Amino acid sequence: MSIELYWGSGSTPAWRVLLALAAKNLPYTSRLLSFSQRETRTPEFLALNPRGKVPTLKDGDLVLNESLAILAYLDRAYPEVPLFGRTxxxxxxxxxxxxxxxxxxxxxxxxxxxxxxxxxxxxxxxxxxxxxxxxxxxxxxxxxxxxxxxxxxxxxxxxxxxxxxxxxxxxxxxxxxxxxxxxxxxxxxxxxxxxxxxxxxxxxxxxxxxxxxxxxxxxxxxxxxxxxx
Ligand SMILES: N[C@@H](CCC(=O)N[C@@H](CS)C(=O)NCC(=O)O)C(=O)O
The missing domain is CATH 1.20.1050.10 (Glutathione S-transferase Yfyf (Class Pi); Chain A, domain 2)
Structure with missing residues (x-):
């Protein structure tokens, strides 16, 4: 599957996901959205996440928002380098x-x-x-x-x-x-x-x-x- 991450500069929830991807050494396509240009409010992005928030992750057919949910998903889908414990x-x-x-x-x-x-x-x-x-x-x-x-x-x-x-x-x-x-x-x-x-x-x-x-x-x-x- 190929991962796409929608994120914004200075968003600490988005930073969590970027760090998890780095820790797991997972390749992904970066979709950096500009808050000042209101790129989280475009019809295309709102179709992915009606709340208009980053981080939002796409992985194949899955579209997921909320940073903690994304971390939990990544850990289950890509268990190497576990981030939620070994026991x-x-x-x-x-x-x-x-x-x-x-x-x-x-x-x-x-x-x-x-x-x-x-x-x-x-x-x-x-x-x-x-x-x-x-x-x-x-x-x-x-x-x-x-x-x-x-x-x-x-x-x-x-x-x-x-x-x-x-x-x-x-x-x-x-x-x-x-x-x-x-x-x-x-x-x-x-x-x-x-x-x-x-x-x-x-x-x-x-x-x-x-x-x-x-x-x-x-x-x-x-x-x-x-x-x-
Ligand atoms: N609870 C959410 C918070 C997401 C959130 O509030 N993201 C902010 C940036 S930190 C955002 O996308 N704001 C853009 C907007 O409201 O237009 C998470 O953990 O992912």
């Missing part, structure tokens, strides 16, 4: 970490990072400051969990991929001049969360990693925790 216990643990990200990590990250990245800091500064302790707690927890390697077992899994994309989002926000002026204490990552930096470097070492980095994030300094240590 029942590991599968449970991978999903536990993925869902902890969805339930706790993502809200904590979004509260702080979105106003910085979407230039709505002026009206949201109080919320950002209020949300900071929850984000720091999530980062502290992640650092403790990855101190000895990947989140589950000895190899990278969907849990690492999902958390990594969230961390990159925070890292990008933390390097913005607006964030610097708030003095949120998130940077440099390497001083406060060296274990996260070491763990992130392992994902960044994946063959094909560079091609997964959101294109508009590559300009200038890529806000990688590892590289900006």
């Amino acid at each position: 029942a216990a590991e599968t449970g643990q991978v999903w536990r970490h993925v869902m902890e990200f969805e339930s706790h990590g993502d809200p904590a990250i979004s509260t702080v990072a979105r106003p910085i990245l979407f230039n709505t800091l002026a009206e949201n500064e109080a919320k950002v400051r209020e949300g900071l302790p929850a984000l720091v707690a999530e980062l502290d927890t992640l650092a403790a969990r990855v101190a000895d390697g990947p989140l589950v077992g000895n190899t990278l899994s969907a849990a690492d991929i999902v958390w990594f994309c969230g961390i990159q989002y925070v890292a990008r926000a933390a390097t913005r001049p607006a964030a610097a002026s708030l003095d949120l204490g998130l940077w440099p990552f390497a001083e406060r969360w060296p274990a996260i930096v070491r763990w992130a470097a392992r994902i960044e070492a994946l063959p094909g990693y560079d091609a997964t980095v959101p294109p508009h994030w590559r300009e200038g300094a890529v806000p990688s925790p590892a590289r900006l240590a």
Whole structure:
């Protein structure tokens, strides 16, 4: 079968899928859509995904959206380099970490990072400051969990991929001049969360990693925790 991936630059859900394809070394046809050109709203794309969202994956007759569903599909269809564990216990643990990200990590990250990245800091500064302790707690927890390697077992899994994309989002926000002026204490990552930096470097070492980095994030300094240590 031949895989086609519709994705957008800066979409962390799409980045999850790009990383999974890299981890599994699966060839695919890249369909990069421009958000600013509203290419997720064309009749052709809406026919594939009526919600107009990326990532959307085509594999033969199958059309699938929702990043976690796509990761689960890829793991079942292309089981080499398993991303959801090698045992029942590991599968449970991978999903536990993925869902902890969805339930706790993502809200904590979004509260702080979105106003910085979407230039709505002026009206949201109080919320950002209020949300900071929850984000720091999530980062502290992640650092403790990855101190000895990947989140589950000895190899990278969907849990690492999902958390990594969230961390990159925070890292990008933390390097913005607006964030610097708030003095949120998130940077440099390497001083406060060296274990996260070491763990992130392992994902960044994946063959094909560079091609997964959101294109508009590559300009200038890529806000990688590892590289900006
Ligand atoms: N829960 C979805 C989220 C997908 C999503 O919200 N994608 C955004 C980019 S991060 C999108 O395609 N937005 C384009 C639009 O709404 O036009 C997933 O995990 O795939």
